Ligand SMILES: NC(=O)C1=CN([C@@H]2O[C@H](COP(=O)(O)OP(=O)(O)OC[C@H]3O[C@@H](n4cnc5c(N)ncnc54)[C@H](OP(=O)(O)O)[C@@H]3O)[C@@H](O)[C@H]2O)C=CC1
């Protein structure tokens with residue numbers, strides 16, 4: 594019997610062509626609706642491989658639904674939606690999509706930083722709403738980015754790529770990780786700071802950590818109070834690293850100046866969410882890596898990882914490094 598692969602969103606035929614040549618492939622037939630849990634469980638029961646999205650909760654129930662499951666290829670670098678420990682117990686390989694999305698996500702992060710600092714969304718709306726009556730000295734004046742201090746929390750692959758872009762704007766670069774990175778300091782002129790130092794000294798605080806029990810709720814009102822009143826907070830990591838109620842309070846009481854957010858505690862964020870009422874917030878629908886080239890590369894990497902695991906070869910990007918083929 595040919596191995597069975599289930600894909601949890603509609604992906605282009607051209608990308609999954611090679612999978613179809615070797616395996617039986619089925620796909621959830623919607624681009625913009627998540628697969629319902631009961632369908633995912635029913636498919637997981639039969640599947641040798643699942644190609645999943647960051648919106649799928651790949652929990653113990655999914656991982657233990659059937660006997661055949663060998664690989665989860667998650668179309669994201671983040672894998673907080675997958676129960677890695679349960680996968681380890683069941684000998685299931687978990688693959689993600691690092692590297693191929695680094696530059697595009699860094700571009701988006703820096704664009705969001707610029708747009709938030711220079712009030713681009715407000716300004717564009719101002720023109721389209723016919724409010725532009727005259728040039729005026731402080732019309733929609735924002736904050737300079739060049740020569741300011743950027744503080745990157747989570748100086749990993751994307752963090753480094755953001756730092757590289759910040760260097761082009763003559764910014765001073767602070768970073769915070771659990772471990773110091775001398776080679777990055779040397780290469781990018783970045784300076785290590787404790788979390789407290791970074792949040793109090795940076796003009797732009799950019800979060801790019803994974804979501805883990807340690808980073809969950811990392812940014813609370815106490816942290817926002819430590820920031821400069823002019824600080825701009827950018828989050829492109831995962832929503833739950835921020836306490837959104839506290840962020841709202843910080844933005845409405847003048848503890849910080851503005852926020853640019855690509856990710857939210859609950860996605861999609863509801864239209865009625867208080868953060869969306871604020872002019873000093875730019876909110877994006879989790880599009881960090883969303884270019885046609887990068888999303889195609891992410892899908893392709895998932896396909897390659899599935900092909901490798903199902904044909905007994907080592908995958909390119911394995912999350913649970915201790916995994917061994919059985
Ligand atoms: N919005 C979007 O569309 C996208 C969002 N992302 C998010 O960005 C994240 C980062 O991706 P990427 O750069 O490729 O991942 P990396 O693993 O390369 O980098 C993560 C960095 O975070 C640091 N980190 C981990 N835990 C902590 C902690 N408790 N405190 C401080 N720093 C910490 C790590 O350093 P150390 O281990 O030394 O602490 C590491 O340098 C992803 O996990 C994902 O959540 C990624 C792509 C697109």
Ligand SMILES: O=CC(=O)O
Pocket residue numbers: 647668669670671672694881882
């Ligand atoms: O959020 C996106 C990811 O790749 O992780």
